[in-house]
Amino acid sequence: MSTVAELPAGAGPAPAEQLAARWEEPRTVRAWFTTVDHKRIGRRYLVTASVFFGLAGVSAILLRTQLAGPEAGLLSPQEYNQLFSMHGTAMIFLFATPMLFGFGNFLVPLMIGARDMAFPRLNAFGYWVFLFAGVFMWASLPAGAAPNGGWFAYVPLTDEVNSPGLHLDVYTLGLLFLGISTTAGAINFIVTALKLRAPGMSLNRVPIFVWAIVATSFMVLFALPALNLDNGLLFLDRRFGTHFFDPEAGGNVLLWQHLFWIFGHPDVYIIVMPALGIVSAVLPAFCRRGLVAYPLVVLGVVSISIISFGVWAHHMFATGLPQLSLSFFSAASSIITIPSGLQLFAWLTTMLLGRLVMRAPLLFVIGFIVTFVIGGFTGAMFALTAFDQQVTDSYFVVAHFHYVLFGGAVFPILAAVYFWLPKITGRMFSERLARWAFWLIFIGMNVTFFPMHLSGLFGMPRRVYTYPEGLGWDPWNLLATLGSYILAVGLLLVVVGVVHALRRGKPAADDPWGGDTLEWATTSPPAPYNFPVLPEVHSLHPVWDPRTAESVAAGAPEARTLAEGRQTIRTSELDARYEQPIEMPESSLRPLVAATGLLVVFGGLLFDWYWVAAGGGLLLALTMVGWLWPPAEPT
Amino acid sequence: MRGGVAAVTEPAALATELPAGRSTGWWGMALFIATESTLFAALLGSYFYLRFQAGPQWPPAGIRPPELFLPLIMTALLLPSSLPLLWAERGIRRGQQWRLRAGLAATIALGASFLSLQAMEYASSLEEFTFTTDVYGSLYYVITGFHGAHVTIGLLMLTWLLAAALRGKFGVRRHERVRIAALYWHFVDLVWAAILFTVYLSPRL
Numbered sequence: 073m074s075t076v077a078e079l080p081a082g083a084g085p086a087p088a089e090q091l092a093a094r095w096e097e098p099r100t101v102r103a104w105f106t107t108v109d110h111k112r113i114g115r116r117y118l119v120t121a122s123v124f125f126g127l128a129g130v131s132a133i134l135l136r137t138q139l140a141g142p143e144a145g146l147l148s149p150q151e152y153n154q155l156f157s158m159h160g161t162a163m164i165f166l167f168a169t170p171m172l173f174g175f176g177n178f179l180v181p182l183m184i185g186a187r188d189m190a191f192p193r194l195n196a197f198g199y200w201v202f203l204f205a206g207v208f209m210w211a212s213l214p215a216g217a218a219p220n221g222g223w224f225a226y227v228p229l230t231d232e233v234n235s236p237g238l239h240l241d242v243y244t245l246g247l248l249f250l251g252i253s254t255t256a257g258a259i260n261f262i263v264t265a266l267k268l269r270a271p272g273m274s275l276n277r278v279p280i281f282v283w284a285i286v287a288t289s290f291m292v293l294f295a296l297p298a299l300n301l302d303n304g305l306l307f308l309d310r311r312f313g314t315h316f317f318d319p320e321a322g323g324n325v326l327l328w329q330h331l332f333w334i335f336g337h338p339d340v341y342i343i344v345m346p347a348l349g350i351v352s353a354v355l356p357a358f359c360r361r362g363l364v365a366y367p368l369v370v371l372g373v374v375s376i377s378i379i380s381f382g383v384w385a386h387h388m389f390a391t392g393l394p395q396l397s398l399s400f401f402s403a404a405s406s407i408i409t410i411p412s413g414l415q416l417f418a419w420l421t422t423m424l425l426g427r428l429v430m431r432a433p434l435l436f437v438i439g440f441i442v443t444f445v446i447g448g449f450t451g452a453m454f455a456l457t458a459f460d461q462q463v464t465d466s467y468f469v470v471a472h473f474h475y476v477l478f479g480g481a482v483f484p485i486l487a488a489v490y491f492w493l494p495k496i497t498g499r500m501f502s503e504r505l506a507r508w509a510f511w512l513i514f515i516g517m518n519v520t521f522f523p524m525h526l527s528g529l530f531g532m533p534r535r536v537y538t539y540p541e542g543l544g545w546d547p548w549n550l551l552a553t554l555g556s557y558i559l560a561v562g563l564l565l566v567v568v569g570v571v572h573a574l575r576r577g578k579p580a581a582d583d584p585w586g587g588d589t590l591e592w593a594t595t596s597p598p599a600p601y602n603f604p605v606l607p608e609v610h611s612l613h614p615v616w617d618p619r620t621a622e623s624v625a626a627g628a629p630e631a632r633t634l635a636e637g638r639q640t641i642r643t644s645e646l647d648a649r650y651e652q653p654i655e656m657p658e659s660s661l662r663p664l665v666a667a668t669g670l671l672v673v674f675g676g677l678l679f680d681w682y683w684v685a686a687g688g689g690l691l692l693a694l695t696m697v698g699w700l701w702p703p704a705e706p707t
Numbered sequence: 708m709r710g711g712v713a714a715v716t717e718p719a720a721l722a723t724e725l726p727a728g729r730s731t732g733w734w735g736m737a738l739f740i741a742t743e744s745t746l747f748a749a750l751l752g753s754y755f756y757l758r759f760q761a762g763p764q765w766p767p768a769g770i771r772p773p774e775l776f777l778p779l780i781m782t783a784l785l786l787p788s789s790l791p792l793l794w795a796e797r798g799i800r801r802g803q804q805w806r807l808r809a810g811l812a813a814t815i816a817l818g819a820s821f822l823s824l825q826a827m828e829y830a831s832s833l834e835e836f837t838f839t840t841d842v843y844g845s846l847y848y849v850i851t852g853f854h855g856a857h858v859t860i861g862l863l864m865l866t867w868l869l870a871a872a873l874r875g876k877f878g879v880r881r882h883e884r885v886r887i888a889a890l891y892w893h894f895v896d897l898v899w900a901a902i903l904f905t906v907y908l909s910p911r912l
Contacts, residue, residue, distance in 0.1 A: 190731040255742055263734045293738060297746035301753070305849075314838050314845035316753070322761040322842035327753055334749070644728055651728045697867060702876040702884060 087635035088604050094638045095187075095600035097659060106659040108192035109600055110181050113199045115496060117174025120199075121167050122567075124206050128162035131155045133560055136520075140553035142541040152537035153220040154239070158213055160223030161243065164343070165250055166206045168481050172346035173257050175488055176285040178496060180261060182591035182598060183279045185270025185607045185614075187640035188656050190263040193663050193699070194256050200667030201253035208674060209246040212238070219243035222535060224336065225306070227317040227328045232310045240310060241678055244303040249674045251300045258289035258296075266645045270590070271632070272609035272620075274647040279589045279612075280363060283370050284349025287377040291338045291345070294381065299335035302328060307677075326391060333384035341380045343477065345373065347484035348415060351437050354484075354491050355419055357585040358434040359426025362613055365418045372411035372418075379408045389460040398457050405455035412448065416441070431585075432506035436487035439514045443479025447472060450525070465535075468528025474521040486513070486566060493570065494584045498597040499577030505569040512562030519555025523548035588613035593624070606632045606641055609648070666695040736887045740894045743857075747898050750853065751905045754846050758909075765910055766843045770836050772910045773847070777828045781821050782903055785858075788817035789896045792865075792889050802879040804872065811869040814892065818862045825855050847906060854895075854902050861895040864888045 097103040107113070135156055138147045147155065177195065181188055189195045212218040217238040221230040230240045265286045269278065305316040306328065315321035317328055352369060356362050363369060385393060385401040419441065428434065450472040454460045463469065486509075493501055527548040532539065539545055583592040592615050594603050607614060608623035615621075623632075631650065632641065639653040672688025675681075758765050766772060795810020829848075838848040868888050871877065877885055 191735060194735075255739075259735055259738045259742075262738055263731050266734055267729075267731050293742040294745050297742055298749045301746060301749045305753075308838075308845070308849065312838070314849065315842040316757070316845055318842070321840075322757065322767055323845075324757055324760045324842075326760075327756055330756070331749060331753065642728070642731065654731070693863070700867075700884070702871055702881070 087633050090635040091601045091604060091633075092599065094635075097600065102661075103659065105664050106196075106661045108188070108196045108657060108659050108663070110177050110189045110192065110195060111496075111598060111600075111602075113195050114174050114176075114178030116199055117170050117177055117202070118496075120203055120206065121171035121174055124162050124166040124210070125171070127210060128159050128167060129560065129563065131159040131162075133556060135159065136553040136556040138537065139539075139549050141550065142539055142546060144538055147537060149537045150220070153535075154213060154216075154218040156535060157219045157222050157225075157243075158209070161209070161219055161247075162206075163477070164223055164339070165247060166202075166209065168343040168477070169254060170202050170206075171485055172285075172288075172343070172481075173254075173261075175350065175485075175492070176261055176346060177257075179492065179591055180264055180282055180285055181268065182495075182594065182602055183282050183589045184265060184268060184273060185590045185603060185609065186264065186268035187602050187606070189260050190268055191260050193657050193660050195260055196660075197663035197666055198253045198256040198260070200664050201256070201670060202250065204667055204671040205246055205250035205253060205674075208249060208671070209242060212242040212246075217242060219246075224332055225328075226332075227306065227309075227325045230306065231317060238678065241307065244307040244310075245674050245678050247303050248300055248307075249670065251296055251303075252670065254292055255296055258292035261285050261289040262293075267642050268640060269643050269648045270607050270609050271641060271643055271648055271650045273614075273643075276367070277609055277612045277614075280352035280366070280369055280373070281346070281349035281589075283373050284345045284352070287373045288342050288345045291342050291377050291380065295335045295338035295342065297335075298331045299339075302331040302335070305331075326388075329388050329391065330384070333387040334381070336387065337384040338377075338380040340476070341376055344480040345376065347440075347481045348373070350484040350488045350491075351419060351440060352415075353587075353589065354433050354437050354487050355422050355426075356613075357491070357587040358429045358431060358437075359422050360429065360586070361422065361426040362588065362616075363418060364421040364425060365414075366612060369415050369418050372414045375411045376408060379404060379411070383408060386455060386460065389457050390464045402455055402457050406452065409448065409452055409455075416445070431490075432501075432503055432510060433487045433491040433585075435507065435510045436483050436490065439510065440479055440483035440487065443475050443483060443517065447475030447477075447479050451476060463528055465533055466528040467524040467532045467534055470534050471521050471524035471528060474524070478517055478521065483513075486510075489566065489570065491585070492591075493573060494580030495591055495596050495598070497574055497577070498580050498595075499573045500580045500584065501569050501573040501577060505565060505572065509562050509565035509569060512558055512565060514562075516555050516557070516559030516562050520552050520559055521555070523551045523555070527552075583615065588616050590614050593621075604633070606634070608632065660699075662695050662699045666692050666699070669693075669695060730883055732883055732887050733890070736890050740890065743894065744898070747854075747901065750850055751901060754850060754905055755909075757842055757846060761842065767841055770840070770843055773832070773907050775907060775911075777824055778903060778907045781824045781828075782899065784817050784824070785821045785896055785899050788814050788821070789889075789893050791817070792892055796882070796885055796889055799872075799877050799882045799885055800879065804875065804877075807872050807877060807882075807885065808869065811865055811872060815862060815865050815869065818858055818865070818892075822855060822858055822862070825851065850902060850906055854898060857895045857898070861892045864891060 097107055097109065134147060135152065138144050138152060177189065209219070219225065219242055220239045221235055221243065225240060225243055228234055230243075265278070265282050305314070308314040309317050309323075315323045317323050317325050319325060352363050382404040383401055385397060386405045389398060389401075419437075450468070454463075454469075454472065490501060490506055493499070527545045528534075530544050530548075532543070532545045539549075580596045582594065582596050584596075585592070590603075590607060590609075591598070593607065603624070605624040605628040607620055610619040610623070611617040631653070634640065634653050638656045638658065640656055642651045642654045643649055644651055669688045669690075669692030672691065673685045674688075676683070676685025676688055761767065791810040791813035793810075795807045795814070798806025798810060832847070836844045836847075838845050865888065868885060871884070
């Protein structure tokens with residue numbers, strides 16, 4: 073193994089062998105189910121989320137094909153409703169956040185110089201819950217019982233009277249189920265970033281990507297409860313006859329919208345923020361210099377995560393809220409563009425002052441900047457109440473949020489796929505294939521979504537399964553459908569590129585791009601213990617900094633080798649002073665069993681089998697009892 | 708293992724001499740409580756939102772404002788239930804196993820009495836209205852029931868601690884789990900104050 077051969081003398085082959093013995097997992101089926109390695113879990117998040125992206129993408133292709141011409145008969149209205157609801161729900165909940173959490177899982181411990189996440193078993197549990205919740209929701213589609221009320225499921229459309237059947241129960245229970253995974257992941261990220269940073273990595277030396285993941289996680293902790301409550305109340309209303317959203321018995325339909333958007337607007341940033349973090353991580357490697365205005369970018373990240381909680385009602389400008397409150401939310405929605413713009417100018421300045429190396433990841437970053445700015449521009453238009461009320465629920469909205477989310481999340485995600493593929497797989501990809509993919513995606517994306525601005529302004533409402541001829545919408549719809557095919561081919565090329573790299577790719581160097589963060593200081597792919605010697609960080613760009621490199625060379629103290637056990641270093645929250653080594657858990661089947669218990673709970677609830685659900689709860693509780701029982705040896 | 712000088716200078720031995728700082732588990736629980744508090748805040752916020760949108764009469768016609776006698780006794784049981792737990796935690800920090808066990812048992816007894824009184828209260832209020840009567844009934848039972856579920860989970864955690872404590876699993880330097888589970892109990896305990904104000908006192912304002 074090259075890891076051992078290249079080791080600096082200080083660590084010596086002996087500790088590396090010790091480390092490998094303690095960290096490596098056998099190649100057995102059991103080990104596949106019991107692993108707690110953050111890198112394997114991160115890869116699984118990436119693959120699973122990509123599969124859900126594919127399913128949601130195929131749904132979108134079907135929708136676009138139906139809309140290619142007027143009065144088409146490919147899909148029935150019922151099928152159309154389920155497909156567009158699943159498309160939105162899956163893209164938001166089952167693709168965007170889990171995909172970014174996948175990168176976070178793989179990268180955060182590497183970037184901060186740790187050997188795993190703070191709670192490795194909780195991490196495995198979070199993955200299994202995500203997988204089960206995703207399957208739970210997608211399985212409803214072939215059964216004809218998929219959610220059909222749109223991704224934000226407004227009542228009273230979605231109450232028991234207007235939407236009978238299991239459709240919306242799949243939605244509420246599926247999202248509650250998934251919420252457990254997202255919350256667990258968020259807590260894990262924050263604690264990992266607070267306590268496991270390598271000695272010397274004080275807060276002002278934390279990579280922007282880690283800052284972004286932490287800010288996102290805080291938003292999850294404070295935003296997701298509103299969605300969970302909303303779904304819990306809707307489930308109770310539908311199944312047990314409570315009256316939270318029933319105006320006839322004193323309830324209120326707007327309560328749903330308030331709670332949904334108190335979650336939903338921060339969620340836009342929950343999706344976009346880690347993606348912005350990716351951009352800040354990719355740029356320095358291809359501009360050959362550090363990111364400009366690091367403190368301001370960090371402040372921008374933090375202030376976006378706070379202000380995003382004060383803008384939710386701009387989704388409700390057309391619901392008849394008091395005029396005064398609209399002005400407040402309009403103002404907050406305009407203010408939030410300032411920290412976003414600040415980041416944008418930091419990237420542009422970095423590119424201006426740097427020496428650009430035009431490789432595929434940078435192309436995707438530039439594609440991101442172009443589309444995201446267009447999306448941000450229409451976003452600023454929506455912040456004005458009067459304009460919003462004109463175009464609400466039209467295709468203009470669809471165009472806007474696809475520019476924001478495709479531009480703001482998918483382009484950075486694709487940049488990340490190419491940027492970290494060598495690190496994750498140890499293989500280089502074909503640059504030519506990647507460029508073809510970029511241009512097809514960039515052109516396809518704009519040809520798909522730009523005409524929607526126009527059809528929206530010409531009055532086409534969103535979520536219609538067809539439209540009559542002669543309203544002036546036909547050419548724009550045909551164009552959008554053609555664009556979606558180009559886009560699909562481009563995305564397919566990405567898959568081809570990844571598979572090609574895995575099968576035929578040249579072995580990747582440890583640091584193929586000359587990056588500045590610690591993941592490039594270890595092997596590609598990293599050994600199970602990440603770093604033979606945990607580094608001591610002396611600057612914001614540890615890999616470009618000779619003192620940090622020295623800290624892992626000859627004579628590194630055993631306090632940072634920790635070869636005696638399965639350990640990593642715990643440091644203080646703010647300035648990352650060395651506190652003590654902590655023991656990391658071994659692999660375990662319990663996360664999978666606990667997640668299975670939860671699956672039984674939610675399945676039981678869905679089908680009215682409450683005793684089954686109780687049995688699942690019991691399985692979960694018993695697993696937790698053993699999981700958390702104090703270990704035999706002193707800790 | 709090495710002997711002699713190395714045994715007392717290796718990182719694990721040195722670390723116990725240093726100020727310990729907060730553990731990962733402590734932070735995990737603190738963040739979990741943060742997200743749970745947000746959930747309760749959203750729930751109680753929904754109560755006031757629905758109340759003020761529902762019209763001038765609250766509770767709606769046909770339902771009397773909640774009785775205060777039982778809830779106040781429940782408060783008197785639950786709010787002080789954190790004290791024996793604090794006392795138990797301080798005890799185990801000095802290695803006093805009996806204080807840990809006695810304190811846990813006392814908190815469990817107080818929490819269990821709280822739950823039985825809540826059951827009694829339900830028995831009487833269910834005669835008057837249920838959660839399907841109107842939105843007031845829905846809010847009343849969902850809020851108190853949701854909190855009751857948290858008390859139940861808290862009690863399960865404390866019982867689990869007591870079982871481990873009776874087997875001597877905790878000691879002067881090994882009581883992180885006591886500290887973390889206690890945090891959760893204090894949270895469940897304090898949330899009750901907000902529920903008492905919202906559900907029982909605010910309709911009389």
